[in-house]
Amino acid sequence: MKYAYYPGCSLNATGIEYNISTKAVAKHLGLELWEIPEWNCCGASAAHNKDHLLALALPARNLAIAEKEDLDVAVPCAACYCRMKATQMEVRNSAEMKKTIEEVIEMEYSAKNEVKALLDVMVNHVGLDEIKEKVVKPLSGLKVASYYGCLLVRPPELGFDDPEDPQTMDNLVQTLGGTPVNWSFKVECCGAGHSTAKPAVGLQMIEAILRDAKENEADCIIVACPLCFLNLDMHQKDVTSGQDLNLPIFYFTELMGVAMGYSPKELGMEKHFVNPVPLLEKKEILRHPSARREEA
Amino acid sequence: MEEYNLNEALGNAKSFRQKIEEKSGVKLSDCYQCGKCAAGCPVAFAMDYTPRQIIRLLQVGLFEEALQAKSVWLCAACETCYARCPHGVGIPKIMEAVRIEADKKGIKPEKTLDLFTNLFLQSVEKYGRVHEMGMMVRYNILSLKPFQDATSAPKLFFTGKISPLPHKIKDNGAVKKIFENVRAKGGNV
Numbered sequence: 001m002k003y004a005y006y007p008g009c010s011l012n013a014t015g016i017e018y019n020i021s022t023k024a025v026a027k028h029l030g031l032e033l034w035e036i037p038e039w040n041c042c043g044a045s046a047a048h049n050k051d052h053l054l055a056l057a058l059p060a061r062n063l064a065i066a067e068k069e070d071l072d073v074a075v076p077c078a079a080c081y082c083r084m085k086a087t088q089m090e091v092r093n094s095a096e097m098k099k100t101i102e103e104v105i106e107m108e109y110s111a112k113n114e115v116k117a118l119l120d121v122m123v124n125h126v127g128l129d130e131i132k133e134k135v136v137k138p139l140s141g142l143k144v145a146s147y148y149g150c151l152l153v154r155p156p157e158l159g160f161d162d163p164e165d166p167q168t169m170d171n172l173v174q175t176l177g178g179t180p181v182n183w184s185f186k187v188e189c190c191g192a193g194h195s196t197a198k199p200a201v202g203l204q205m206i207e208a209i210l211r212d213a214k215e216n217e218a219d220c221i222i223v224a225c226p227l228c229f230l231n232l233d234m235h236q237k238d239v240t241s242g243q244d245l246n247l248p249i250f251y252f253t254e255l256m257g258v259a260m261g262y263s264p265k266e267l268g269m270e271k272h273f274v275n276p277v278p279l280l281e282k283k284e285i286l287r288h289p290s291a292r293r294e295e296a
Numbered sequence: 297m298e299e300y301n302l303n304e305a306l307g308n309a310k311s312f313r314q315k316i317e318e319k320s321g322v323k324l325s326d327c328y329q330c331g332k333c334a335a336g337c338p339v340a341f342a343m344d345y346t347p348r349q350i351i352r353l354l355q356v357g358l359f360e361e362a363l364q365a366k367s368v369w370l371c372a373a374c375e376t377c378y379a380r381c382p383h384g385v386g387i388p389k390i391m392e393a394v395r396i397e398a399d400k401k402g403i404k405p406e407k408t409l410d411l412f413t414n415l416f417l418q419s420v421e422k423y424g425r426v427h428e429m430g431m432m433v434r435y436n437i438l439s440l441k442p443f444q445d446a447t448s449a450p451k452l453f454f455t456g457k458i459s460p461l462p463h464k465i466k467d468n469g470a471v472k473k474i475f476e477n478v479r480a481k482g483g484n485v
């Protein structure tokens with residue numbers, strides 16, 4: 001199975017462990033990821049708040065390069081995924097917009113290939129059965145709150161799962177041997193860039209999510225977006241009750257990697273702000289099941 | 297509540313309403329003011345007008361109020377309102393369209409959000425990608441918050457999460473060209 005891979009800016013920077021763990025896990029599963037050469041920023045929320053055409057054209061250049069190779073595109077970042085899907089849909093729906101975008105990027109782009117969230121690719125295309133076969137260190141006794149946030153599942157016509165009660169990551173957690181937590185904030189908004197540009201607002205949104213996970217007795221939160229991660233991990237210490245929360249945040253690819261036997265270091269986990277290793281040690285997840293004291 | 301002369305407002309404002317409807321692809325009369333959007337909006341607590349009220353302002357022709365609203369800048373484009381609206385009203389698209397119109401008129405009630413957006417796009421135009429560290433340093437200086445996130449900086453730096461040097465893509469100027477071409481078509485960049 002081969003996909004074009006669009007990491008996006010964050011995965012080269014603050015979301016670097018998402019990139020590292022994605023590459024490790026994909027290789028392990030025989031999923032070939034062809035990184036789009038010299039890809040550019042998708043424009044994120046900045047471009048669409050400024051100019052509609054710019055917001056469509058920036059993703060289009062990357063998609064056009066992938067289209068030349070006739071490959072579907074796998075996108076790890078939820079925000080990039082949403083922007084790229086928006087471009088693909090506009091081009092499919094309007095011949096006029098297709099022409100305008102092609103004029104702006106000075107390339108042909110007909111949106112014949114698919115854009116997929118990396119989570120969707122892993123769970124629904126590689127498949128849970130394949131993943132299950134590779135699990136050697138099941139996440140036994142680990143209570144995981146799956147946090148989807150906004151742009152993986154909304155707007156509804158872009159997403160691949162239910163916009164109010166998605167299950168893709170919960171099913172993955174179960175497959176990895178963990179326990180999905182039932183909680184209310186799985187699709188609440190983390191405020192995206194507000195934590196930086198409007199902290200009084202952003203931090204309140206982040207805290208509400210963390211507290212709800214904690215109140216529902218989650219040991220940790222799993223995410224599929226570098227911005228969600230940054231907000232819940234790095235900014236955890238900045239929210240009012242942050243010091244006491246001590247709630248490790250994982251990319252779903254990291255927990256896949258752990259269950260497949262990779263060490264936290266190989267997955268880039270030493271880069272987290274909230275150190276997740278003590279939790280994994282406490283639950284004996286880094287040991288082979290036969291060497292664990294008992295199944296929790 | 298203040299009183300407005302609705303007739304006057306409705307009269308001179310038809311074109312602005314049309315513009316917003318065209319840009320957003322949303323028919324403002326589709327909203328029947330049920331308020332479900334406002335109830336679920338995660339940013340409503342910080343807004344001056346709820347999403348429902350923004351639509352109301354536009355429906356009744358109070359465009360100046362809508363253009364001055366902080367709400368359209370605070371909207372996180374999370375799409376919750378759209379997912380829940382019983383009538384499929386694309387509120388995030390309206391927020392976006394009003395924000396762009398305000399921006400074009402130089403109305404920027406949320407200075408830091410405006411600055412963040414502009415620095416982000418400048419970085420993309422220059423390097424093809426966002427250079428997070430360069431952008432944050434400029435943001436902190438220009439927003440006069442030199443120590444924001446300062447406690448996170450060393451860890452970000454030493455784990456290689458942020459780098460002092462930008463990564464410039466080798467695209468033969470393709471991204472700069474995109475910005476130029478959008479400008480040539482009258483874009484707001």
Ligand code: SF4
Nearest residue numbers: 327329330331333381
């Ligand atoms: S939920 Fe829809 S119909 Fe109800 S007030 Fe909001 S936009 Fe109008």
Ligand code: SF4
Nearest residue numbers: 337371372374375377
């Ligand atoms: S898209 Fe904007 S207005 Fe709608 S719920 Fe989210 S923050 Fe509120």
